[in-house]
Amino acid sequence: xxxxxxxxxQAPRAFLQFAGGAPANxxxxxxxxGADSHFAGMLGNxxxxxxxxxxxxxxxxxxxxxxxxxxxxTALAFVALDARGERSFSFYRPPAADLLFRESDFVDAxxxxxxxxxxxxxxxxxxxxxxxxxxxxxxxxxAGVLVSLDLNLxxxxxxxxxxxxxxxxxxLALAELVKLSREELDYLAAPLGGGSEGARAVRERLxxxxxxxxxxxxxxxxxxxxxxxxxxxxxxxxVTVRDTTAAGDAFVAGLxxxxxxxxxxxxxFAAFVEDRAGIEAAIRHGAAVGALAVTRHGAFAAxxxxxxVQRLLRHPDALAC
Numbered sequence: 001x002x003x004x005x006x007x008x009x010q011a012p013r014a015f016l017q018f019a020g021g022a023p024a025n026x027x028x029x030x031x032x033x034g035a036d037s038h039f040a041g042m043l044g045n046x047x048x049x050x051x052x053x054x055x056x057x058x059x060x061x062x063x064x065x066x067x068x069x070x071x072x073x074t075a076l077a078f079v080a081l082d083a084r085g086e087r088s089f090s091f092y093r094p095p096a097a098d099l100l101f102r103e104s105d106f107v108d109a110x111x112x113x114x115x116x117x118x119x120x121x122x123x124x125x126x127x128x129x130x131x132x133x134x135x136x137x138x139x140x141x142x143a144g145v146l147v148s149l150d151l152n153l154x155x156x157x158x159x160x161x162x163x164x165x166x167x168x169x170x171x172l173a174l175a176e177l178v179k180l181s182r183e184e185l186d187y188l189a190a191p192l193g194g195g196s197e198g199a200r201a202v203r204e205r206l207x208x209x210x211x212x213x214x215x216x217x218x219x220x221x222x223x224x225x226x227x228x229x230x231x232x233x234x235x236x237x238x239v240t241v242r243d244t245t246a247a248g249d250a251f252v253a254g255l256x257x258x259x260x261x262x263x264x265x266x267x268x269f270a271a272f273v274e275d276r277a278g279i280e281a282a283i284r285h286g287a288a289v290g291a292l293a294v295t296r297h298g299a300f301a302a303x304x305x306x307x308x309v310q311r312l313l314r315h316p317d318a319l320a321c
Contacts, residue, residue: 019055020299029253149175254289
């Protein structure tokens with residue numbers, strides 16, 4: 001539910017209905033880019049669940065892995081924007097239908113075709129759904145599918161008094177591709193000494209597990225990437241920002257789609273991460289998708305087409321401020 005600017009000082013704040021949700025945004029963005037995209041999750045048997053389901057269909061996302069329930073309602077997120085398009089969230093969850101998804105709800109299509117299986121920490125805020133998420137990651141690995149994790153940490157979603165770190169690290173240990181914001185890297189680094197030393201300790205812990213590629217974004221700042229033996233930095237695109245909602249999800253979708261197009265999903269990922277030029281081309285593709293998304297309002301509604309992305313890559317000054 002996205003806040004709209006009031007028509008005058010006395011008017012009450014109004015909210016418009018937009019379809020969104022972090023991994024769902026990735027699924028929709030990937031479909032808009034031409035990928036064969038499926039979403040796995042649970043929706044309530046309510047008007048918002050119907051709206052999300054219809055929105056997936058309209059976006060070209062396969063719904064064969066979606067489960068419906070009458071046991072809880074679809075979660076809501078209310079989003080307000082400041083003058084720069086930066087967002088703040090108010091979540092109505094739990095209880096919510098998505099938290100009731102279990103490992104037994106996965107369908108085989110989630111782990112076929114040698115593609116990518118993407119998750120974020122929003123499905124880790126309670127023990128049962130966290131285990132379902134990790135089970136999906138393990139099944140994807142066993143099937144030879146690339147496992148991708150965008151931490152996408154939303155502290156307001158976690159129960160009061162619960163330290164997310166142990167759960168986050170359990171999931172991070174299962175991911176081959178990890179995307180963090182700079183703030184999330186700082187959060188993970190703080191208990192490990194903080195600053196550059198803490199960040200180095202985070203990278204070492206990731207690469208000692210299953211991670212082969214780490215990408216760190218910083219809003220409009222440079223993007224940094226790391227493998228076990230190399231690292232680099234790239235600048236993004238200058239655009240007029242209207243709404244930063246789902247920017248990171250758009251970036252991840254662009255990154256994953258490009259990696260897949262270059263044969264980097266599944267068993268091909270090991271070779272992909274040895275190709276510096278290929279990594280940077282994939283990150284630049286992700287940055288173009290994210291840049292276009294922030295020029296529009298909404299989440300699903302903001303995702304660009306492949307043609308729009310290619311035009312921006314060919315003419316990077318086209319959307320400059």
